[in-house]
Amino acid sequence: MNAVVDIETAVVLGGTSDIGLSTARRLVAAGARRVILAGRDPVTLERAAADLRTSGAAVEVVAFDAAATETHADFVDELFARDGDIDLVLLAFGILGDQQRAEEDAGAAIEVLRVNFEGAVSVGVPLMRRLRGQGHGHLVLLSSVAAERPRRGNFVYSASKAGVDSFFQGLADSAEGTGIHVMVVRPGRVRTKMTEGIPEVPFTTDPEIVARDIVAGLRRRAHTVWSPPVMRFVMFGMRHLPRRLFRKVGERG
Amino acid sequence: MTNAGQPLSGWGRTAPTISQVEQPATADDAEVAVRRAAARGIIARGLGRSYGDAAQNGGGAVARMTAIAAITDLDLVGGVVSAGGGASLDHLMRTLVPLGWFPPVSPGTRQVTLGGAVAADIHGKNHHRDGSFAQHVEAIGLHAPAGHRQATPTDDPEAFWATAGGMGLTGLISSVKLRLVPIETSRIRMDTDRAANLDDAMAMMEEGDGRYRYTVAWIDCLARGANIGRAVLTRGDHATLDEVPEPARRDPLRLRAGTLLKVPPFVPGGLVNPLTMAAFNEAWFRKAPKAERGRLTSIAAFFHPLDAVSNWNRIYGPAGFLQYQVVVPFGAEDTIRSLVAAFSSAGTPSFLAVLKRFGAASPGHLSFPIPGWTLALDMPARLPGLGPLLDRLDEQVAAVGGRVYLAKDSRMRPGMLAAMYPRLDEWRAVQARLDPRGVMQSDLSRRLQLTGR
Numbered sequence: 001m002n003a004v005v006d007i008e009t010a011v012v013l014g015g016t017s018d019i020g021l022s023t024a025r026r027l028v029a030a031g032a033r034r035v036i037l038a039g040r041d042p043v044t045l046e047r048a049a050a051d052l053r054t055s056g057a058a059v060e061v062v063a064f065d066a067a068a069t070e071t072h073a074d075f076v077d078e079l080f081a082r083d084g085d086i087d088l089v090l091l092a093f094g095i096l097g098d099q100q101r102a103e104e105d106a107g108a109a110i111e112v113l114r115v116n117f118e119g120a121v122s123v124g125v126p127l128m129r130r131l132r133g134q135g136h137g138h139l140v141l142l143s144s145v146a147a148e149r150p151r152r153g154n155f156v157y158s159a160s161k162a163g164v165d166s167f168f169q170g171l172a173d174s175a176e177g178t179g180i181h182v183m184v185v186r187p188g189r190v191r192t193k194m195t196e197g198i199p200e201v202p203f204t205t206d207p208e209i210v211a212r213d214i215v216a217g218l219r220r221r222a223h224t225v226w227s228p229p230v231m232r233f234v235m236f237g238m239r240h241l242p243r244r245l246f247r248k249v250g251e252r253g
Numbered sequence: 254m255t256n257a258g259q260p261l262s263g264w265g266r267t268a269p270t271i272s273q274v275e276q277p278a279t280a281d282d283a284e285v286a287v288r289r290a291a292a293r294g295i296i297a298r299g300l301g302r303s304y305g306d307a308a309q310n311g312g313g314a315v316a317r318m319t320a321i322a323a324i325t326d327l328d329l330v331g332g333v334v335s336a337g338g339g340a341s342l343d344h345l346m347r348t349l350v351p352l353g354w355f356p357p358v359s360p361g362t363r364q365v366t367l368g369g370a371v372a373a374d375i376h377g378k379n380h381h382r383d384g385s386f387a388q389h390v391e392a393i394g395l396h397a398p399a400g401h402r403q404a405t406p407t408d409d410p411e412a413f414w415a416t417a418g419g420m421g422l423t424g425l426i427s428s429v430k431l432r433l434v435p436i437e438t439s440r441i442r443m444d445t446d447r448a449a450n451l452d453d454a455m456a457m458m459e460e461g462d463g464r465y466r467y468t469v470a471w472i473d474c475l476a477r478g479a480n481i482g483r484a485v486l487t488r489g490d491h492a493t494l495d496e497v498p499e500p501a502r503r504d505p506l507r508l509r510a511g512t513l514l515k516v517p518p519f520v521p522g523g524l525v526n527p528l529t530m531a532a533f534n535e536a537w538f539r540k541a542p543k544a545e546r547g548r549l550t551s552i553a554a555f556f557h558p559l560d561a562v563s564n565w566n567r568i569y570g571p572a573g574f575l576q577y578q579v580v581v582p583f584g585a586e587d588t589i590r591s592l593v594a595a596f597s598s599a600g601t602p603s604f605l606a607v608l609k610r611f612g613a614a615s616p617g618h619l620s621f622p623i624p625g626w627t628l629a630l631d632m633p634a635r636l637p638g639l640g641p642l643l644d645r646l647d648e649q650v651a652a653v654g655g656r657v658y659l660a661k662d663s664r665m666r667p668g669m670l671a672a673m674y675p676r677l678d679e680w681r682a683v684q685a686r687l688d689p690r691g692v693m694q695s696d697l698s699r700r701l702q703l704t705g706r
Contacts, residue, residue, distance in 0.1 A: 003663035135311030179271035
């Protein structure tokens with residue numbers, strides 16, 4: 001962190017995520033000098049790193065498995081044992097899961113919760129502690145508008161996002177006065193690898209737009225960022241729709 | 254001692270972090286604070302006039318030194334004062350000027366502590382003939398992690414000169430013994446000259462600086478074309494008794510230095526923009542006399558015009574500002590021209606830039622002044638394109654053997670440090686001896702990897 005560039009070193013957990021990478025690219029354009037990409041698959045991670053290096057940043061790659069919660073404490077210790085402070089950690093990992101299977105097989109439902117909810121909580125707590133220890137930094141969770149109201153077609157995913165969204169909202173309140181900025185990002189439907197092949201809904205957006213909104217939110221130290229911003233009002237409406245009507249609307253997405 | 258997490262930033266109000274602030278009341282407290290320092294370390298803070306992150310320590314401890322401020326010894330015959338490291342130059346001047354003594358170096362504000370003055374090895378308008386602050390210091394009480402010592406330039410030159418300009422990273426400074434300058438009056442006899450452009454200003458300074466104790470030029474960085482770098486030179490000396498008129502002779506050492514104004518607590522961003530600044534600079538240039546000799550002015554008006562507005566740093570709004578101050582050696586005048594041209598063509602909305610000739614360097618390993626030209630100017634931190642512009646200027650400055658002033662810096666890249674400060678490794682070796690565990694830390698030291706650990 002310096003007077004001109006707020007974020008010099010950024011860490012992306014889920015380092016191959018389209019939104020994570022778009023955000024990293026934007027931060028580098030704004031002056032970030034160092035990016036650490038953390039994820040499961042070393043091959044795709046290295047490919048993403050190579051792409052990011054062309055923008056002039058120093059990019060490092062580290063192994064991270066969101067589902068392996070028992071490894072998270074050590075992972076965070078090692079992350080902060082590296083040279084220099086960390087100005088931003090973005091939690092961009094997540095899985096959509098197979099809704100139909102999850103309705104038959106509790107194990108499949110729990111698998112989604114394990115990554116999206118438990119994984120984020122289990123890495124978020126030590127991250128928060130470490131950031132507090134350096135007296136500054138941003139912790140950003142990629143949530144979803146699905147956290148606001150579950151739909152018939154993806155309620156397992158919704159439940160996981162509702163849980164983690166709620167946890168990080170509380171974390172943001174706990175961060176008051178610590179110098180740490182915790183921000184929850186709720187994108188609408190985004191055209192990414194995760195949603196490939198799913199029919200589009202109104203207000204579907206692109207990773208670049210979400211990245212733009214994230215960087216704008218960081219600048220004003222927002223608590224919650226909706227992307228595109230109109231989703232705040234769309235979801236406000238959705239939340240107050242009568243249940244029967246909502247089910248009809250929900251079926252379309 | 255109090256202990257609470259507090260957001261701290263420098264005078265530029267950028268990049269705040271949370272530190273545990275303690276306020277040692279005695280030298281013993283300072284010693285305890287250093288010994289107790291944990292992994293995230295400790296740094297001293299005085300009156301917070303460093304522009305950047307030199308006196309903050311995110312996640313670690315900050316020792317606010319301003320309670321260790323008593324004048325402990327005063328030799329009115331030889332002109333030597335001893336005072337706490339947290340004593341301000343303001344306090345010193347209010348006490349000493351009526352007694353006929355003046356600090357050997359006076360920066361642009363009286364609101365700096367003696368410890369801070371040593372740690373940044375500050376300079377004033379008399380650097381061309383009197384050198385920097387630490388060159389007038391006879392001893393410091395230094396609480397280094399390796400132990401407490403009275404460091405003098407003769408007994409312990411390594412510790413002393415690593416501390417002078419060492420940005421607080423050798424330990425806490427609880428006392429300073431300082432040689433003073435005798436004065437007959439509290440007035441400055443000032444000459445003012447206008448220069449039509451930068452080249453004229455530099456030529457006039459080269460030719461005339463030797464005749465004055467104090468000299469400085471204020472440059473208009475927003476002027477363009479043939480007016481580029483137009484300047485007002487103000488140069489002066491302490492007035493002698495027979496130079497002040499009869500009424501003032503009855504109380505020749507009276508010091509008038511009050512705070513006249515206060516900026517309101519909230520100022521919207523964007524007040525400082527190219528239009529307002531160009532208008533301000535134009536008015537300021539026209540107001541200055543073309544050539545005036547022997548005007549009598551007060552110490553406060555001559556040295557510290559901005560101290561009259563107590564919190565003027567707020568006029569830049571919530572996003573804050575930074576000051577870019579560099580020095581380049583004599584012979585590299587082209588670099589100064591190129592810097593002024595770069596700021597002029599970027600339309601950097603800046604109050605006046607300050608141009609000054611430095612004399613011989615002090616033996617401080619990281620002391621900023623070297624013989625040459627120094628240029629300093631303020632600018633809003635959120636100016637589009639500012640980062641890359643200053644990075645580029647850093648390269649130009651380093652390429653000719655110049656450097657950025659660490660007490661002003663808030664944004665430089667760590668890679669520039671070794672080129673700008675060629676004695677860095679030597680300093681690091683002394684610093685490591687004084688602080689084997691590496692507990693002296695600040696946001697500045699981490700950002701620039703100053704201690705190399």
